[in-house]
Structure formats: C-alpha cells, structure tokens
Amino acid sequence: MDFHDRHLLRLRVNGEDHSLSDLDPRVTLLDLLRERLHLTGTKKGCNFGECGACTVHLDERRVNACMILAVSCEGREVTTIEGLANGDALHPVQQAFIDHDGFQCGFCTPGQVMSAAALIEEGHTGSDAEIREWMSGNLCRCSAYPQIVEAVRAAAGRVSQ
Template structure:
C-alpha cells in the first residue's frame, strides 16, 4: 500500500462510518441550517448544536419523557427522533412557550401548584401537558394520569403535576 493509500483510506472510511447530512430545522419559529452526522437525534441537535437545553437527556431510550418536545404540534420524545427526520417540520421546545416575561398558562399552573421538586423532568412534563390540553385529553385526573404516563417524575410530584394540568386546562 502506498503512503497516499495509508492516509486516504482512513479518511474515506471515516466519511463512510459517519455520513453527514444537511438539515434545515424549523425550531421555535426560526430556521437553522446544520450539517450533522445522519445519526444525530433531535435531542442532541437541540442541545449540542442549537444550545436549547430545556429538553433533558434522561434515559436516552424514550422511556422517561424528559426530552419531550412538540413536532408539528404532537409530542415526541426527541431522543428517539433523528434530526434528519425533522426536515420541513416544526419543532417547539419549552424555550418558546413564554411570551417575554409572561409564562405560558401551563408554566404558571406548574408554579402555582408546586408541580416540581428537582425540576429535571419539568420541561418534558410541561411540553407533554401543553399537547395533552390541546388534544382535549385533560378531562379528569385519570385522563391526565393516563395520557401523561410517558413522563416520569423521579421525585414523585404526580399529584401536583395532575393538579397543574387540570388547572391549566380549566378543569
């Protein structure tokens, strides 16, 4: 093997092992052009490439809900969605909810009902609650419990979270 082959082959293999894609993400009303490894999740693109750290990396397996965001208005666990799959779709994170100094009604209800302890799961809980209310699924405590079951709170603030969601939903 020539000296050129010794340097070119590893570079080609690296490119093959880490295919990059150009992605334009629409996040919180803005457009962001990124060149990413095709395997980068939406969560990692938001946190590591756009500096939006509201969505948390909890389990990185889609089981805890700490990374919940809205994708075209529907809640998703962003650790299981590839950023490249979000081309042309609208992503909304917890950072976009408040209007200036005015919190979103769900954020205000969470504060009123002390619906958090350590706060790690709170952004995901809030994003899930926003979608739950928009879906019209906050009719009872049992509904809220069922449709928020994908968002775990390790501190056990569930009664306060349900109260906050019901309050924000007007019930």
Template sequence: MSDHPGKISRRTFMRGTATVAAGVAVIGAPTEAGAQDLAPSRFSSSVTVRFEINGVDHVLDVEPRTTLLDAVRERLQLTGTKKGCNRGECGACTVLMDDRRVNSCLILAASTDGRKITTIEGLADGPVLHPVQQAFIDHDAFQCGFCTSGQIMSAVGCIAEGHAGSNAEIREWMSGNLCRCSAYPQIAAAVEAAAGEIV
C-alpha cells in the same frame, strides 16, 4: 465407534462444522486495505436539515445518526430539553413536533426536515409564561426540576390533543413522563388548572 454404520456421529459433525466455520472466517475476512474501504465512509456523511425551532428557521448539517435531542442540546444550545434515559422511557426529552408530543431522543434529526419543533424555551411569550408553566409554579408541580421541561411540554400536548378532561385522563395521557420525586398529584392538578384556562 458408531452403533449405526454409515451415519455421521455428533462428534464428527461438530468437527466438520468447526472446520468449515474457521475456513469461512479466514477466507471471508477482509484484508487491511479492504477493511479501510468498508469502514466509516458510509457513516461519515452529513445530512442537511432545515427546520423551525421555536419560531426560528435553522439549517444544520448533522450526522445521519444524530437525534433531535442531541441536535437541539449540542448544536443549538437549547438545553432546557433534558437527556434522561436516552431510550424513550422517561419523557424528560419531550418536545412538540408539529404540535404533537414526541420523545426527542427517539427521533433522528434528519427526519425532522421541514418540521416545526417547539422546545420549553419556545413556550413563554417574552416575560409572560405559558399558562402551563404558570400552573406548574402555582401548584408546586416540580421538586428537583429535572423532569419539569418534559412534563410541561407533554402537558401542553396533552391539552392540545384534548386529553385533559379529568384528573384520571390527565394521569393516563401523561403516564409516559416520569417524575422520580413523585410530584404526580401536583402535576395532574397543574395540568387540569391550565386546561381550564386554555380552553
């Protein structure tokens, strides 16, 4: 019994809400045929992407949800770009897009149409290493090597963007690239040395 006649009790309200929700679920549930009409068709189409990777023009048909990382690794077999966290936190997948650093795991391949992409495989000039690659060797700036391609690509971008003026600035602008082996002092020294050579 309610102490307030004419008012709806909490229990009555909850029962009514549950009944309405169940009715909506049953009425609103698509039939088996209707569910088939809704499902994969809107996600199964492919998108044609034309881009330049490491100086070579490519045309790929990709699913709209395909990331640049997966297109580069799985479709073009350029496996130097590493898949680390797959959510933009570690920097292992760093590539250059129109000469700017990007985490390729966060970029949809479809959005790169007409763009210029550079991966680690595109830095060296034949047998001659890029100055950043050589500096990483000279300064022992890697240990296990998993993050190295992303570190090098980020370093190339960092130098090109003009953020390699000091060790502290390099550390700040390279902070999006993680090294689980903690080779940060050697990485910063390598970037600083390469910046002096490139400029």
C-alpha cells in the same frame, strides 16, 4: 447510506429557521437541540424513550426527542420548553406548574410541561384519571404526581377560556 456521509438539515425551532450543515445522520433530535443549538431545557434522561424528560413538540405533536433522528426533521417545526412562553408571558401550563408546585427537583419539569401543553390541546383533561393516563409517559423521580395533575387541571381551565 454510508454513516460517514454528512447532511444539511433545515428546520424551524421555536419560530426560528435553522440550517445545519455537516450533520451526522445518526444524531438524534435531542442531541441536535442540546449540542448544536444549545437549547438545554430539553433534558436527556434515559435516552431510550422511556422517561419523557426529552418531550418536545414536532409539528405540534409531542414526541420523545431522543427517539427521533434529526435528519427526519427536514422542513419541520420543533417547539422546545424555551419556545413555549410568549415572550415574558409564561404559557398557562408553565404558570400552573409554578402555582401548584408541580415540580420538586425540576429535572423532569420541561418534559412534563411540554407533555401537559400537548395533552390539553389534544383534549385529554376530562378527569384526573385521564390526565394521569395521558401523562404516564413522563416520569418524576420525586413523585410530584398529585401536584402535576393539579397543575394540568388548572392550566386546562385557563387554556380553554
């Protein structure tokens, strides 16, 4: 493949269909979301898949958007932090992060929330140690980890009801 070739990409983001033309095949899903679709809630932290700030759901599985080429998302479903809530009603994880002060500076929060929502769906909330293990791919420079674990535990109770 010639890197100068441009591609057409069709995908669904937060319930909305998008057709993007003239897409460079080297563009990551993260850059597509932020620069082409202007969904800036997903953060660019390390850009190497190490910090989790760019966590989104791809076909209902959490991924680091900085590690996914956008062209590989043809026909797939992406959910970002902007699409997690149901209208004005916050997702239980979002509300739990507010209720339990699960953030400080807030930079990592979108990725933390997306990862937490996925791990609850995956059933990895049996203990605080399990929550910490399954959230370990999301780093917080402010060290709000105890509050994050509390928020995940609380949200897991709300989601399962």
